[in-house]
Amino acid sequence: MQNINKVKQIHTDFKQSIWLDFIDREIMWSGKLQQMIDQDGVRGVTSNPAIFEQAISSSADYDADILELAKSSSDPEHIFFSLAISDIRQAADLFASVYNEEISGADGYVSLEVSPLLALDESATITQARELWQKVDRKNVMIKIPGTLPGLPAIRIAISEGININVTLLFGLERYEAVVNAYIAGLEERLATGQSVSQIASVASFFLSRIDLLVDPMLDEKDLSEMKGEAAIAAARAAYALYRRLFSGERWQKLAEAGAKPQRLLWASTGNKNPAYRDTRYIEELIGPETVNTAPLGTIEAFRDHGVASAKLESGTEQALYMLEMLGTAGINMQDVAEQLEKEGIEKFEVPYRKLLGAIREKVKL
Template identity: 75%
Template sequence: MEENNRVKQIHTQYQQSIWLDFIDRQIIRSGKLQQLIDEDGIRGVTSNPAIFEQAISASADYDQDILTHGETITDPEALFFKLAVKDIQAAADLFSPVYNEEVSGADGYVSLEVSPLLALDEQGTIEQARQLWQEVDRKNVMIKIPGTIPCLPAIRTAISEGININVTLLFGLERYEAVANAYIDGLEDRLNAGKPIAQIASVASFFLSRIDLLVDPMLETKGLQHLQGKAAIAAAKAAYALYRRIFSGERWQKLADAGAKPQRLLWASTGNKNPAYRDTRYIEELIGPDTVNTSPLGTIDAFRDHGEVGNTLENEPEQALYLLEELANAGIDMKAVALQLEQEGIQKFEAPYKKLLAAITDKLNPGS
């Protein structure tokens, strides 16, 4: 049966890792997460403030912990991270057999994000990344840092200190390239300091569905409906071509010889938000080696049911570049699109994070 599992086939046949974009206590304690590992071959987990807000606000699973820790911790943010770290540790322990497979450290990672309120704060980000890394205390955790311009130096610093990083909120090629270079810079800093680099892992999370959500209406107004739904996939394929170029050649080879692993591209925001498109398209159209796709549970369920497995990421790379050229000729500035989506993305994580802190405060003071 497992051989016929479409989700599992993505990794066994095409070497792409499927991670789950969701975490809460229920999925860990019920055995559902272990089932996803065993049956679907799920190889990691990503979390974000919106996911934790939903988990903590919408259930009573955290109430007792909030009251217990609230006796000594009065700051709602410190209390949130206390709760989150516990979940991340539990999930990381479930994934340790994946992490310890024959290629140690290739997968099995669980991601925890720094506060979205620090998205434009280099120093605050690196300090919190260090703190969370120490508190989780698992080799197979990744700390999520946004790929904003102010946080690029924080990414470099974290990598140089041996912290695994999941770079989030990437929407454009220019910023992706800057992030990949920050990773390489960090590895070089560490190697030059005489420290090992073989155990460090990183992914660059390229967000997809929001690109089409923003670009499609622009195409509609220009009468270019035939290009709708194609911008995100084209940008991702162009990013993959960049990845292949950046992680090859003399500079990279020196690091690879010292045991360095490439920073894999991770396809994020892969739950389809437009009912006109196939619900599995952001998995189906970007399957390829040495990449990661993190998907919500509903999308994974849909793919298990009717997804199409094939090596699609490397298909027609020149067509992707041609399509991006068509968009540019139509007056659609993908750099401006990426910048707008980054700013919106920061707000989309800030809002649930503030809501989450308010919910924790309410649960601490139930009678007020």
């Protein structure tokens, strides 16, 4: 009897999509990404500035293209996006069969992020989102826009224009609800102009491990160590309950009848950063239908080896809400936590992005 692939089982048995939070040329050129699509049932890819910085700085795979691009432009940002667009197109083509199976557009997406330097600039964000969408020129691509306050109108406008959006850097329930409303409003605007909403897809990326990294030391200070490692999972389960509520009712039903798809929740930052916790916990605890989990390569490999696939997402809602209430009672304001993490998150993407641009400058000098 053939062993069941535990990663693939998450989708076949529990209707959750596993995406890979990693991209570089080596994983595509070597055939490893295709192997993960075929054997693990990986159904999409996400990228971010830190991932591209690692790919471009730590290998020579991009050097020849950098030098060639430098002949027509010395702008490192132009060179970077030219490289990234090429990689994203190649990955999107690998996932075309996933995109085209079953319901068209249910999966098979590859995400490319706008510059993190634009995270608080609404106008520049929507301008670059349009530009990247046109240049990549693939239906199964999502442009990543941060769920900051200035990002909300950019998300609404992009959706109204038919651009698939991956909303990134979400840490709190209040902002998540605002993102869903921006998505729904964008669909409504598009429908009001007589355009189709049936081919638009979007995910809302809720970041997990960073929540526990910030909250756990607070719990130690308050002698509440028994609650450590629970805040992120509780917030995610509460977000899922919110998702179920927001994508039901009369307002959503009108869009659903026109062919609109719900904006799925995507669990991000699911690589465990605390060695005290099980390395697969941010996958295992949040398996449930109509959701996505984007995980680093090492986390997917760990789950393939010793993960346990079972439906846990829907069963712990009451406990999750109680946990969030307990955190509030203990003086830990999760909205404050979310705001701090958003600020830190922008910086965590800005730093590698600036480093990446610096690395390209250095390679051009070679």
